[in-house]
Amino acid sequence: MLKSQTGMEDGFLSSVGAEDSKMLEPPTKITALVVDDDTINQMIHHRLLDNLGIRNQVVRNGKEAIDVHCSGKNFDLILMDMEMPVMNGIEATRKLRAMGIQSMIAGVSTNTRERENFMEAGLDDYQEKPLTTSKLVSILHKVHKDG
Amino acid sequence: MERNQMRRQLALIRQSFFDQGFLDEQFIQLEELQDDANPNFVEEVVTLYYRDSSRLILNIDQALERNPLDFNKLDNYMHQFKGSSTSIGAKKVKAECTQFREYCKAGNSEGCMRTFQQLKKEYAILKRKLEAYFQQARQAGPLETACRSRN
Numbered sequence: 001m002l003k004s005q006t007g008m009e010d011g012f013l014s015s016v017g018a019e020d021s022k023m024l025e026p027p028t029k030i031t032a033l034v035v036d037d038d039t040i041n042q043m044i045h046h047r048l049l050d051n052l053g054i055r056n057q058v059v060r061n062g063k064e065a066i067d068v069h070c071s072g073k074n075f076d077l078i079l080m081d082m083e084m085p086v087m088n089g090i091e092a093t094r095k096l097r098a099m100g101i102q103s104m105i106a107g108v109s110t111n112t113r114e115r116e117n118f119m120e121a122g123l124d125d126y127q128e129k130p131l132t133t134s135k136l137v138s139i140l141h142k143v144h145k146d147g
Numbered sequence: 148m149e150r151n152q153m154r155r156q157l158a159l160i161r162q163s164f165f166d167q168g169f170l171d172e173q174f175i176q177l178e179e180l181q182d183d184a185n186p187n188f189v190e191e192v193v194t195l196y197y198r199d200s201s202r203l204i205l206n207i208d209q210a211l212e213r214n215p216l217d218f219n220k221l222d223n224y225m226h227q228f229k230g231s232s233t234s235i236g237a238k239k240v241k242a243e244c245t246q247f248r249e250y251c252k253a254g255n256s257e258g259c260m261r262t263f264q265q266l267k268k269e270y271a272i273l274k275r276k277l278e279a280y281f282q283q284a285r286q287a288g289p290l291e292t293a294c295r296s297r298n
Contacts, residue, residue, distance in 0.1 A: 038227070038230055038231060038234075039195060039199055040192060040199065040234045043191070043195060044177070044180070044192060044234055047180045047188060051180055083226070110226075110230060110233070129230065129234070130173055130234045132176045133176070133179065
């Protein structure tokens, strides 16, 4: 449903190896939430998103992710870590879905054992850490295909 | 030393990190996130890594003094450590983390302790190398640190 209005972003997107770039909205309109307790991953994921022109916010655990939604904010994409203190990614994903949040939620983790549980909690996609630009671009393609 | 010479030397040093297995592809990912608006991104991430992981090392050292060892707790610490080490591309450190976790699963105290000593060595070696590298990079002046150009 989201289509590009102009051809401007094509050059940008093809430079990051994105196919079918005509289907994507100008990057600056997409918003994202990074949910991760690790400060290094926070920094990297924040920068990865910035680099693609995606405005983003960072929170430290599942509970903060819920709180930020309760405050009325909404995001096109949520990057959800799995293992976090206070509330983990599986529980947070379940709660967000129960709240009616339909944003694209991509699980980002190293814990392959829990992958199925994590997907069942309501993920749209799952990527192994560490995230890279190309993994992020493949997630973004999914955002628009399912839109 | 002349700038071009410094830059050539810097490129060689950088390549050696990969050739000798100290760093992997993930480090290049970080370099690619560096640009004019974020000229020190890699150094900032690495600095953050060494700051945060020093606390983890302390925790693990203390946990290794317990008798008997709490392998579950140790494994949790190491899971975190491995995560951040992976994120900066610290290949050798990451390998030691994996080994350590194997020993935790096997309940092998001696293996854990030995591996942790090795891990600390690799960690310190990488730190020295990267600190020297960043310092030299600053002296050489603004530089495209990644071999591939972004534009």
